[in-house]
Amino acid sequence: MILSAAISGLAARPVRVEATERPAAEPISIAGLGEAAAREARVRVQAALASTGESSPQGVVIRCEGASSTSATALDLAIALAAAVPRPSRRIAAFADLSLAGELRPVRGVLVAVEALRGLADAIIVAPDNASEAALIEGAPVVVARTLADALRFARGDDCACTRVDQPPRLAPPTASRNCDLSDVRGLPVARRALEVAAAGGHNLLLVGPPGAGKTMLARRLPGLLPRLTYPEALEVTRVHSVAGLNVGGGLVSSRPFRAPHHSTTPPGIVGGGAPTARPGELSLAHHGVLFLDELPEFSRSALESLVDPLATGEVTLARASGTVRYPASALVVASMLACPCGHAPSRRCRCSAADRARYASRVPPALLDLFDLRVTLEPSMLGEPQDAREPERSAAVAARVLAARTRAAKEPPPADLLDQSARTTLAPLNGQTARRALRVAKTLMVLDGETAIAHAHLDEALALTGGHGQGSS
Ligand SMILES: [Zn+2]
Structure with missing residues (x-):
């Protein structure tokens, strides 16, 4: 018996692959998979076995217990091993596809598969391109084989060119933000402040302004203002990227993700879905990082509506015939839109x-707009306009303030308990939605300023940053 794994959402369950010899028309027949999946797996496995030069099995029935009926992904190697070595020398798990020439091919979801198989096997065989990801699971007996011939020798306990994988360093320093520093941005003091507030308080940010006003440039600099990922966070991000098939050849994803899907992306592309397995969408790929939605009103209504619940709850839930799949979706969202269809407002052009x-603004569902605490309007002339002669501040300096503010904010009571008398007077005439948004942002401004109470000035700035001025009582 050889073990393998079946991926569902961000988890995997063990699959038992067992062979019984039985005279049959086919050299190998496979049970426990759907018809198409079994047929495709059989073709690959027979070709790969033939490539090793060994004599082919004559009539073997392979049973895959616990596999998904629609997909044989990553079971190839286990099937080939079970067919050729029904009684291996030790408890062996295998998680790789095979090429027709008998090479091990990398697969998605290795991290969660190895997590599920650790403790059940003495060796977990993976492809070379999956080695650094598999090695992230502490104490897992990961073995890398380049070819099926090597894996067969390993399973029999013979000498082979397989290698045990060592544990990698816990967390390599992130490398992505080097070319994306806030000091590249000249001028735009309000937008810079909004980015810092977004990072410190985890507020979603809507940038309104014409093309060329610097919206994309600003959004790209937000991940660099966030604190470094902790090891558990990095592992969570890696799990999502691995299951999506984006981490082949990679190890730990240690930088905060930045995802910028095009406005033609479908709802399954945005929040996840698709057949036969529901894959994570852009929102989950941005988990613990930043999702940038450029030209927000150009996205389809259904794509925008699909974002509302996951953004509010921090989780995507996808209902499938085979059960419910959940993906994490705790991303900071930056969106951009024009002030009007022609893009020139508020100028006289x-x-x-x-x-x-009104028609342009109404393309975005109000429930989605409500999830943006910060709304900042930019003008084209603002970009590159130096507000003073000093060098613009670097990302690292802002990130240090953001980290300190996050640490403090976690210890403070809810914002309504922090108001001083002047702030209470300012808040009184505001309506519920406007007041709640302004309060959330005012608390972030308070901790960023290192103060212990929300004053009138914090609320006033919060109202400017939330677009709440002039929306008094209603
Ligand atoms: Zn216009």
Whole structure:
């Protein structure tokens, strides 16, 4: 018996692959998989076995117990081993695909598969391109084989070129933000402040302004302002990217993700889904990082609506015939939009009617707009306008303030308990939604300023950053 694994969401369950010899028309027949999946697996496994030069099995029935009926992904190696070595020298698990020439091919989801198989096997055989990911699981007996011939020799206990994988260093320093520093941004003091507040308080940020106002440039600099990922966070991000098939050849994802899907991306592309297995979408790929939605109103209504619940709860739930799949979705969202369809508002070059503007704004569902605490309007002339002669601040300096603010904010009571008398007076005439948003942001401003109470000035700045000025009582 050889063990393997079946992936479902961010978890895997063990699969038992067992062979019984039985005279049959086919050299190998496979039970426990769907018809198409079994047929494809059989073709690959027979070709790969033939490539080793060994005599082919004559009539072997392989039973895959616990596998998904629609997909044989990553079971190839286990099937080939079970067919050729029904009684291996030790408890062996295998998680790799095979090429027709008998090479081990990398697969998605190795991290969660190895997590599920650790403790059940004396060796877990993976492809070379999956080695650094598999090695992330502490204490897992990971063995790398390049070819099926090597894996067969290993399973029999013979000499082979297989290698045991060593544990990698716990957390390598992130490398991504080197070319994306906040000091590249000249001027734009309000937008810079909004980025810092977004990072410190975890507030979603809507940037409104014409093309060329620096919206994309600003969004790309947000991950560099966030604290470094902790090891458990990095492992969580790696798990999502691995299951999505994006981490082949990689080890630990140690930088905060930045995802910028095009506005033509479908709802399954945004929040996850697809057949036969529900894969994570862009929102989950941005987990613990930043999701940038450029030209927000250009996304389809269904894509935008699909974001509302996951953003509110921090989790994507996908209902499948085979059960429910959940993916984490705790991302900071930055979105951009024009102030009007022609893009020139508020300048006099804008020729849009009030109705045009209303129609454009209404393309974004109100429930989604409500999830943006920060709304900042940019003008084209603002980019590159130096506010003073000093060098712009670097990302590292801002990130240090963000980290200190996050640490402090976690210890403070809810914002309503922090108001001083002047702030209470400012807050009184505001309506519920506007007041709640302004309060959340004012608390972030308070901790960023190193103060212990929310004052009138914090609320005033919060109202400017949330677009709440002029939306008094209603
Ligand atoms: Zn216009």
